[in-house]
Amino acid sequence: MTKKNDIKFLRVTHLRGPNIWTYRPVIEVWLDLGELEECPSNTLPGFTDRLTAWLPGLVEHRCGVGERGGFIERLRDGTWAGHILEHVVLELQNLAGMKTGFGKTRSTGEHGVYKMAFRTRDEVVGRAALEAGHALLMAAINDTPFDLPATVARLTDLVDRYCLGPSTAHIVDGATDRRIPSIRLTEGNLVQLGHGAAQRRIWTAETDRTSAIGEGIASDKDLTKTLLASCGVPVPEGAVARSAGQAWEEAQYIGLPVALKPIDGNHGRGVSLNLMSEADVVAAYAIAAEEGDSKSVLVERFIPGNEHRLLVVGRQVVAAAKGESLWVTGDGRQSVIALCDSQINIDPRRGESEEFPLGTVKPHESDEIKLDLKRQGLTPDSVPQAGQKVLIQLNGNVADDVTDLVHPSVAHAAALAARIVGLDIAGIDLVCEDISRPLEEQRGAIIEVNSSPGLLAHIKPASGAPRKVGKAIVDHLFEEGENGRIPVVGVTGTLGTSLIARLVGCLVHIGGKHVGVANGEGLYLDARQVSSRxxxxxxxxQRLLINRTVQTAVFESNARSILSQGLPYDRCAVGIVTDMEGLDDLAEFYIRDDDAMRNVIRTQVDVILPEGAAVLNAANEAVAALAALSDGRVIFYAADENNAVLARHRAAGGCVVFLRGGRVVLAEGAEETPLLELAKMKPSTVKHPENVLAAVGAAWALGVPADLICGGLRAFDATRKKANG
Structure with missing residues (x-):
């Protein structure tokens, strides 16, 4: 088969907000198929078999057929390279652990040139998947080698590096389920849930309600124990030691066996358990002192039983996991390290990344494991006898869900411990024989309170049911009925949209709200221009949406900004559309007719919330027709009260804004509310009365009282004020 020439990428754009394709961020690619325009998949010998051999998961892609295997059917019937590339890129992202499913490919009307868009959760990963998918597709077309495992490994590494960690992503998914928007604030796991003044912030399992003092107390194990004991929470007897000799003295006083841990440690690091001799205690002291920031070590009574981790969110336990001891059995041939690899690390639940509920066991890198082995007369390189059982870790490996077994008194003690320390989210470590019985019956005790607890053991338990801890954290941050949203107003078109945005801001601000406006003239906070760019x-x-003081945000957009970046917000309370002009300016985007322009401008109406409103220019037939697309109610505006669209809408009980005798009038069905006369407004404001009507319609939709609308109209000065920036 003659090799086919390569597909060319004409343009690759990351659309970060709602766009002509979908509500979600996508990467849009303009493709020139070249000679492949004449070569659908069914004309390429062996192509489909090669592609599906590399990517068998493509069978799950339903495509336009709507059922499993739909895309494979399209391949065999004949489809074009742009469409195939879309599915290949999606499948590569899925294989790398970044689940996505949306993609579309459309002809531009120019021979061989297509626009293709695919969903991605991170731009870096998406672009890398695009390049890899392109290489794979051409290899399948030309029957040349392709190293898929290496490609997936590289993409997986990018997912681990650039995407949200699984715990943070789980919380964000919980917010999304409640329709709470989110903004990633850093390349790490600091995420804002909600907008403006309604926002909360999370950093994995820490929130902006997490007390810094509480975190400080939790990191001081001795202080934590003192506070818990004073409130009647069962804790192991113990004392602080500042030398190995003192640790042994305290161990003898408490009574063997004992446990040693750093006084300022966290998450079980540097902890040694079931210590029975002076040599063990001295060795454990060195481990704990090295792990902690201070040389102080906590010596405690060793509590027999299984370790448990209870996750407390707010005032209740929402998940619980149980740990187990780790053992290997010797075969007379393999070292302890090799036995761990063949008997423990082979478990698919174990791995290096956050995706795995259990970590990889590395005896040669863990001082705690080395100490346990030493007490058994072994080292990591020792070869145990055939049949010899070797203890690797007495506790830890907390990954088996036991949430439904927790005794109410145990849950009460754990929740109380979190409140005593002062943490809104805490991981409570306790040891007991049976989590379904009160601690007092079995000499069980709480051994540690952790801030920023790990969530993966509850999200992906090694056994048992996954728990919706992300939902619990979101419900803790947002009361029932709260959605983290502030009123957002979007203004799209070319007719006075900058002025409309500012005027809406003025009308809302006069009611006492802190308002941000982003338009073509600059950035405004409470009518003060802070940037003229x-x-x-x-x-x-985004600057407005992350501002904690902003209670209402107003945005001007246009067809070019929607096509090149997407809208800066996910949904809006009010969407204003003035017109659909500017087609000549969009030829470079392959927007060349009225239908294509309508598809761009409708984006503004598509994002209106069901409880929101579309404010549409009734004098523009194409704009008025967008009313059918609004999930919310519709408010029409026009200078002429006899406008046919206005009249029909009003007759049906709808809301309209118009002029009568030079006065702005609101009407809902037969009920009318006269507002201010144009003559009483500043001349610069009323140069184009339709702009005033659009802004008034938006203010009305936001619930601004009529008298305050009149006050705002009287006070507003349309003269543009300059600012640095």
Whole structure:
């Protein structure tokens, strides 16, 4: 078969907000198929078999057929390279652990040139998957080798590096389920849930309600024990030692066996258990002192039983996991290290990344394991006899769900411990024989209170049911009925949209709200211009949404910004559309007719919330027709009260805004509310009365009282004020 020439990428754009394709961020690619335009998949000998051999998961892609195997059917019937690339890129992202499913490919009308869009959760990963998918596709077309395992490994590494960790992603998913928006604030796991003044922030299992003092107390194990004991929470007897000799003295006083841990440690690091001799205690002291920031070590009564981790969110236990001891059995041939690899690390639940509920066991790198082995007369390189059982870890490996077994008194003690320390989210470590019985019956005790607890053991337990801890954390941060949203107003078109955005901001601000406006003239906070740079883009819009003082945000967008960046917000309370002009300016985007322009502008209406409103120019037939797309109610505006669209809408009981005798009038069905006369407004404001009507319609939709609307109209000065920036 003659090799086919390569597909060319004409343009690759990351659309970070709602766009012409979907509500979610996508990467949009403009493709020139070249000679492959004449070569659908069914004309390429062996192509489909080669592609599906590399990517058998493509059978799950339903495509337009709507059922499993739908995409494979399309391949065998004949489909084009752009469409195939879309599915290949999606499947590579799935294989790398970043689940995505949305993709579309459309012809531009120019021979061989297509626009292809695919969902991605991270731009870096998405672009890398695009390049890899392109290489794989051409290898399948030309029957040349392709190293899929290496490609997936590289993409997986990028997912681990650039995407949210699984615990944070789980919380964000919980917020998404409640329709709470989210913004990633750093390349790490600091995420904002909600917008503006309604936002909360999380950093994995820490929140902006997590007390710094509480975290400090939790890191001081001796202080934590003192506080818990004073409130009647069962804790093991213990004392602080500042030398190995003192640790042995305290161990003899408490009574063997004992446990040693750093006084300022966390998450079980540096902990040695079931110590029975002076040599063990001295060795354990060195481990604990090295792990902690101070040389102080806590010596405690060793509590027999299994370790448990209870996750407390707010005032209740929402998940519990149980640990188990780790053993290997010798075969007379393999070292302890090799036995761990063949008997423990082979478990698919174990791995190096956060995706795995259990970690890889490395005896040669763990001082705690080395100490346990030494007490058995072994080292990591020792070869145990055939049949010899070797203890690797007495506790830890907390990954088996036992949430439904927790005794109410145990749950009460754990929740109380979190409150005593002062943490809104805490991991409570306790040891007992049976979690379904009260601690007092079995000499069980709480041994540690952790801030920023790990969530993966509850999200992906090694056994038992996964727990919706992300939902619990979101429910803790947001009361029932709260969605983390502030009113967002979007203004799209070319007719006075900058002025409309500012005027809406003024009308809302006069009611006592802190308002941010991002438009073509700049960025405004409470009518004060803080930047004179064009702020119709995504970045400027995000500045408003992360501002904790902003209670209402108003954004101007246009067809170009929607096509090149997407909207800067996910949904809005009010969407204003003035017109669909500017087609000539969009030829470079392959937007060349009215239908294509409508598909761009409708984005503004598509994102209106069901409880929101579309404010549409009734004098523009194409704009008025967008009313059918609004999930919310519709408010029409026009200078002429006899406008046919206005009249029909009003007759049906709808809301309209119009002029009568030079006065702005609101009407809902037969009920009318006269507002201010144009003559009483500043001349710069009323140069184009339709702009005033659009802004008034938005203020009305937001519930601004009529008298305050009149006050705002009277006070507003449309003269543009300059600012540095």
């Amino acid at each position: 064009d702020s119709t883009g995504f970045e400027a819009g």
